[in-house]
Amino acid sequence: MLAAVWKVTSVNSFRMGWQGIPVYLALAAILGRIATCKVVLYEATLVVINPLRTHTIPRSALTRADVDDHGTLELHLHRDDKPIPAFAFGGSLVDRIKGTSEKAAHTITAWLNTPHASTADLPAQTHWTRSLYADAALALCAVTSVAGVLWMALSGRS
CATH class of the missing domain: 2.30.29 (PH-domain like)
Structure with a gap:
């Protein structure tokens, strides 16, 4: 997942690449809950x-x-x-x-x-x-999503 975020970022800039980070964190939260x-x-x-x-x-x-x-x-x-x-x-x-x-x-x-x-x-x-790690990943997913949406809205481009 991190490799995919890196690849999208290198091809399309960070404006597109950051969107994979919340997906990665949500997946980590789900898998972390299952693993415990x-x-x-x-x-x-x-x-x-x-x-x-x-x-x-x-x-x-x-x-x-x-x-x-x-x-x-x-x-x-x-x-x-x-x-x-x-x-x-x-x-x-x-x-x-x-x-x-x-x-x-x-x-x-x-x-x-x-x-x-x-x-x-x-x-x-x-x-x-x-689940400390799964809950932390979910919280970071929410924070990253909100920050990214705000950044995209305030920068004037989608």
């Missing part, structure tokens, strides 16, 4: 970090982990009929070859079946996922 997806097991909780939402689930709230027909790891809670999908184990081509979603489901099931301290009083929590 994961499932983390702690002693008393399981944390599912998806691109936009993070779910913190205590052991006592989780009934089972399984894989749907598309290969996505799903976590089922006592209180909910709707499962929580784990984007990190989304049934990709690599997963179909290596079986990572199935392995994750087995690991979580084993974790659920091990003796542990009670977490009955802990509620499941959901909040917005924070």
Whole structure:
């Protein structure tokens, strides 16, 4: 992407080339959010970090982990009929070859079946996922876009 911005800038001047910078930053934000997806097991909780939402689930709230027909790891809670999908184990081509979603489901099931301290009083929590680099790239995308539009408008040419 940076090479494309450089090429457009060298051929058509910076007036045209700068427009690729916000596109690059938006792409970096999207890919950064996808790259930070994961499932983390702690002693008393399981944390599912998806691109936009993070779910913190205590052991006592989780009934089972399984894989749907598309290969996505799903976590089922006592209180909910709707499962929580784990984007990190989304049934990709690599997963179909290596079986990572199935392995994750087995690991979580084993974790659920091990003796542990009670977490009955802990509620499941959901909040917005924070991703420092992805959020910074998105903020820079917005700043660059606004600055570029203002610069183009004030310079009198489009």
